[in-house]
Amino acid sequence: RKEVEQDPGPFNVPEGATVAFNCTYSNSASQSFFWYRQDCRKEPKLLMSVYSSGNEDGRFTAQLNRASQYISLLIRDSKLSDSATYLCVVVDTGGGNKLTFGTGTQLKVEL
Amino acid sequence: EAQVTQNPRYLITVTGKKLTVTCSQNMNHEYMSWYRQDPGLGLRQIYYSMNVEVTDKGDVPEGYKVSRKEKRNFPLILESPSPNQTSLYFCASSPRGGSGANVLTFGAGSRLTVL
Numbered sequence: 001r002k003e004v005e006q007d008p009g010p011f012n013v014p015e016g017a018t019v020a021f022n023c024t025y026s027n028s029a030s031q032s033f034f035w036y037r038q039d040c041r042k043e044p045k046l047l048m049s050v051y052s053s054g055n056e057d058g059r060f061t062a063q064l065n066r067a068s069q070y071i072s073l074l075i076r077d078s079k080l081s082d083s084a085t086y087l088c089v090v091v092d093t094g095g096g097n098k099l100t101f102g103t104g105t106q107l108k109v110e111l
Numbered sequence: 112e113a114q115v116t117q118n119p120r121y122l123i124t125v126t127g128k129k130l131t132v133t134c135s136q137n138m139n140h141e142y143m144s145w146y147r148q149d150p151g152l153g154l155r156q157i158y159y160s161m162n163v164e165v166t167d168k169g170d171v172p173e174g175y176k177v178s179r180k181e182k183r184n185f186p187l188i189l190e191s192p193s194p195n196q197t198s199l200y201f202c203a204s205s206p207r208g209g210s211g212a213n214v215l216t217f218g219a220g221s222r223l224t225v226l
Contacts, residue, residue: 008151043201043217044154087154099215101146103153 006102021105023088024070032091033071078109113138117218132187134202142208143185147198161208192225
């Protein structure tokens with residue numbers, strides 16, 4: 001089983017739709033979680049952190065479910081500019097620093 | 112402007128010809144790291160550095176070397192490149208390692224092709 005797994009998609013959604021992605025992780029000791037956004041052929045950029053209590057940033061909501069070992073990203077009122085690949089990152093800070101990236105979920109928002 | 116700068120951005124080379132991909136950051140970050148990104152495999156860490164003169168292997172270090180003689184620079188060296196090192200490479204930095212290394216600033220990427 002991969003350490004961090006994501007559905008590669010693509011998720012094709014109409015503008016204005018709500019879409020959600022999940023990311024599962026295998027290491028129960030993982031301590032920090034993040035979502036990064038990567039546009040085609042560009043570098044990843046931090047989208048948001050994922051806190052245990054859940055957190056929201058405008059149209060984006062991130063949640064963590066430690067019991068089931070997954071994180072989620074919800075995008076409301078999708079815009080064309082949201083089209084990108086969304087990478088989840090799981091950080092295990094015990095015994096040094098180890099960041100593990102998921103392979104990403106591709107989102108395409110269409111007119 | 113705060114940034115991570117990689118060079119070259121694009122390179123086509125031949126098997127066995129040593130090359131270096133430079134990485135420089137102007138944010139006084141302690142932590143720096145190299146990743147390669149391949150279709151279906153995502154971003155995989157090659158090497159990382161918690162601070163000057165401190166480097167450690169990531170998940171896929173074979174065939175690569177790094178050095179961290181100065182805080183701002185973290186070059187990636189391919190002593191004898193092979194075709195399986197054809198990939199998109201990213202350098203990244205963060206204010207510190209440990210739990211702070213999650214807030215990564217990435218360079219624009221270096222697309223390397225080894226023939």
